[in-house]
Amino acid sequence: MSEARRKAAPSRARQKKHWALRVLGWLAALFFLGVIGAAATFFIGYQTTDIPDPNKAFQTNTTTVYYADGKTELGTFFEQNRRTVPLAKIPKTVQDAVVAAEDRTFWTNPGISPSGMARAAFNIARGQQLQGGSTITQQYVKIMYLTQERNLSRKFSELFIATKLSRQTDKKEILEGYLNTIYFGEGAYGVAAAGDAYFSEPDPARLTVDEAAFLATVLNNPSYFDPDKPEAQKRILERYRYVLDGMRQTGTISDATYAKSSKKLPPLDKKDRGGRYAGTKGFLLDMARKELERLGIPDDEISGGGLRVVTTFDFGLQSKAVAAGVKRLPKKKNDLHVGIASVKPGTGELVAMYGGPDFLKNQLNWATLRARPGSSFKPFAVAAALKDGRDLYDVYQGDSPIEVQGQELGNEFNRDYGDVTLLKATEQSVNTAFYDLVDNQMENGPAKLVDAAEAAGIPKTQALERGRNNPATVLGPDPYASPVEMANAYATFAAGGMYAPVHTIKTVKTAAGTMRWNAADKLKPTQMIDKEVAKLVNYALQDVVQKGTGEDAKELGRPVAGKTGTAGGVAVEHRAEFAKEGDDCKDCTDTLTSWWTGYTPELSTSVLYRAGKTGESDLDPYSSDPAFFGGNWPVKTWLAYMEPALAGQAETEFDEPDPDSIKNTPTFTPTQTPTSLPTQTPTQTPTNKPTNKPTQTPTNTPTKTRPTKTRETPTWPTIPTGEPTETNTPQTPGNQGPGSQ
Known part of the structure; x- marks a missing residue:
């Protein structure tokens, strides 16, 4: 190597080092300039900022x-x-x-x-x-x-x-x-x-x-x-x-x-609390305030920030819901509770809610507290089956009992229906057919059912997630939903599968008029259930009204879809008694919840009945029917609200499903008709009902005695629910009492 080249190498190294030092120097200079600039900015800001006069008249502004x-x-x-x-x-x-x-x-x-x-x-x-x-x-x-x-x-x-x-x-x-x-x-x-x-x-x-x-x-x-x-x-x-x-x-x-x-x-x-929360409107104010908190608005600003809050509650509809909740009840009313929630499909707007007669006397809101949904959960099984590639005319076992995971599960009063289509099973709320569908015929059926329920709008809770592995999920043994949540989930079907979060706040403006929250901009509807699936669910649930367990809802005089639901268990007043005797009450089933959730294309409304201070007492003493069926008083209360709510509005039809999907293609003929009906069959049947219709649909006709209610399935392990009204409640997943109604 030449002398010149040997001398050039160190020169390049020194050059690189020189540039590195220069870069570090520039970075250091920029850092110090930043520090000086920040200090100068703070000093100037400090010198030019005067302490304003204190707000001596400090006071909150009314929201x-x-x-x-x-x-x-x-x-x-x-x-x-x-x-x-x-x-x-x-x-x-x-x-x-x-x-x-x-x-x-x-x-x-x-x-x-x-x-x-x-x-x-x-x-x-x-x-x-x-x-x-x-x-x-x-x-x-x-x-x-x-x-x-x-x-x-x-x-x-x-x-x-x-x-x-x-x-x-x-x-x-x-x-x-x-x-x-x-x-x-x-x-x-x-x-x-x-x-x-x-x-x-x-x-x-x-x-x-x-x-x-x-x-x-x-x-x-x-x-x-x-x-x-x-x-x-x-x-x-x-x-x-x-x-x-x-x-x-x-x-x-x-x-x-x-x-x-x-x-x-x-x-x-x-x-x-002050008198502003008295009466039924206290529940609305309490619910609105809680939603404002969830939106991140500080508590002191809610109380005294001078906000202008517009809710989703419709004054006229709210008055009608209160009237229905107060007046359209059984004669026996002590410790009987009704929750009513009404949602506008496609928007998620809670337009009316009845949570109780007086918020100051009892803060338990029966429209927002979750409860066992019973057969009200079956429409989500229908949606899951349709998504899974099945159709309304697939055939399932309607006889009682049916074996699922080594357990014998049955229909209400052990009735036999023979082979039934999914459409017929939905219409008559046949428990065994739904067990056959979800637990025997569908792979991972309970999990698919849970997915469908959550897609429709039922909140994801620990109790619901446990249902992914529970063969009784189709009858909702745990407190999965409240009337508000159920009304919104059914509203998803009414809106063609479009889900919108249920809410009570439309807009919030500051005292200066600035828009703080606008639900229309923040809560957009989402297609969560396939449109064709939703159409078929609506079709099946219209059959429930036309000739099934919710037939009395036909009195509304316009297209209606819906589903009944009752859930059984051991009432709170009986639990200590049976526990003391070491008896799990295999020969009794109290009715703990009774539902009717019905909807039109314009409005989805859910009605729930419960009894007792915690909502865990037996409903049956409040009705002269064999049990407190969802097709009786819940439908009556629903009609008392929906008839005036929709009065004067144009009648709207549900979108028809694909004609090919509702053709009764199977060639089978049911081999059995319902048997083992209670001997105390209601004696009065509306004249517009088919004469060959099974007579198990309840009416308000008193009966002299009640049939003995028997438990069709063994007790499943107790699962804590975490709900305020579900303290140590024994769970009986396979038996929902009158769950087929």
């Missing part, structure tokens, strides 16, 4: 809730309750509890939190909602000096004002203002109002350590830490212990006090 027309007022969420007290009258335990919960460096920080600023910047970069107002000073500034708008400009103003306020104002003054203005939930602004709201103690000086820690817990997010929500109990206790631990670390409480107080939450002594 008004309207019916669907946007004009008729449903109610308000204005719940302002505030009383100012000087810091000297707020004990140190209360002050320290709030500091431990919200800002442990409050007494030493400059009014802002660098980590909070970094978190806010990170959220902005990810396109998420602005957060990071973590210091007490920043929160106080947001309340007293700024609006609730969450944008970058407001965030910078908050930082500048908080920094300047912290330098110019005594920390004790800031804490006093904060403790008298922060929202604690329950309409309470300030610690004095909060103590009164949660513990009926208006004097902060008399709050215990436990009570002070609890108030400091809920103020962080009153909706998320709402003690009225069962699902919030664990997270409330965890944060409550976090607050107590902070108090221990600062020396406010001893280790012994922490050990004693952290065991459980203090007992609440809450005041009754």
Whole structure:
């Protein structure tokens, strides 16, 4: 190698190193320029930002809730309750509890939190909602000096004002203002109002350590830490212990006090809700408020942000639903409950709901609490079968019993129907035919049934997911759905398979008129069930009305489709008795739920009957029929609502399915007709019913005695449901009592 070439190599290496150093230099220069620029920007912002006059007239603005027309007022969420007290009258335990919960460096920080600023910047970069107002000073500034708008400009103003306020104002003054203005939930602004709201103690000086820690817990997010929500109990206790631990670390409480107080939450002594929730409309307001929370609107803004909320509830239809729920009931009414929900197909709008007579007397909403659906679940099996390539004229076993996974499952009253088509099985709600379809004939039938139910709109729950491996899923032994959810799922069929999420909020506007939420833009219908499948389901469910278990619904005088459903089990008043005797009640089946969900192309409405304080008592004593059938009182109540609801509207036909799919091509002839009917067959049959129709369809004609109801299948293992009204309820999947009705 030449001398010249040997000398050239080091030159290139030095050149590369030279360029690397230059790049590093430029990066360092850019970094320092960024730091200087940021500092300069903050300094300029700090110098040019003045602390505005405090909002001395601070008060919440009424949030008004309207019916669907946007004009008729449903109610308000204005719940302002505030009383100012000087810091000297707020004990140190209360002050320290709030500091431990919200800002442990409050007494030493400059009014802002660098980590909070970094978190806010990170959220902005990810396109998420602005957060990071973590210091007490920043929160106080947001309340007293700024609006609730969450944008970058407001965030910078908050930082500048908080920094300047912290330098110019005594920390004790800031804490006093904060403790008298922060929202604690329950309409309470300030610690004095909060103590009164949660513990009926208006004097902060008399709050215990436990009570002070609890108030400091809920103020962080009153909706998320709402003690009225069962699902919030664990997270409330965890944060409550976090607050107590902070108090221990600062020396406010001893280790012994922490050990004693952290065991459980203090007992609440809450005041009754205001009269604005009285009567039936309280259920509507409560449901609307919960949906606003799910939309991410802060609790204090819901209570006092001056929002204009338009719901989906139709004033006229709501009045008709209330009238039906109050007036069209059996004569015996004590502890009898009815839930009514009505949904507009294709939109998901809940236009009417009856959850009970008075929200203030009983907050259990019978239209939103889930219950055993019984045979109301069979339409989803029809949809699953059709999707699986089967048709309405495939033949299944209608005799009772049928063997499934080594278990004998049967029809109501052990009736035999012979071989039946899927269409006939749906019409007469033949249990064994559906067991044959789902468990014997379809591969992974229960799972396909669950898929169809969820596609239609039944929420995905643990109980429903367990049904993927349960041979009794077709009769819905667990609390899978509420009337609201069932009405919306059937509305999917009515809309040709188009699913839309059920909702109660149409629009939300701020006090300034800015659109905060618009359901029409956010909740778009989706084709979840094949259109032809939906048409065939509608066709089959119209047969239920024309000549099946829901025949009385023909009185509506227009095209109607629907399905009855009753679910059996052991009533709550009988469980202890049989458990004590070691008897699993194989010779008895109480009726626990009774359904009728019927729909037209314009409206889908579900009616559910339950009994007892928890909804787990026997329904049968309320009816003179062999059982509290879905085709009787639920249909009557449904008609009492639907007839006036659709009065004056043009009659609309369901879309016809492909003619080839509804031709009765099989050549078989059923070999048996229903047998073993109860001897107390109703004596009065409407004249428009076919004379050769099986007489098991219930009517309201009293019978002198009831036939003995027998359990056709063994008891299956108990499965906890997690529902508030399903405490330790024995599950009997194979036997739904009068499940075929």
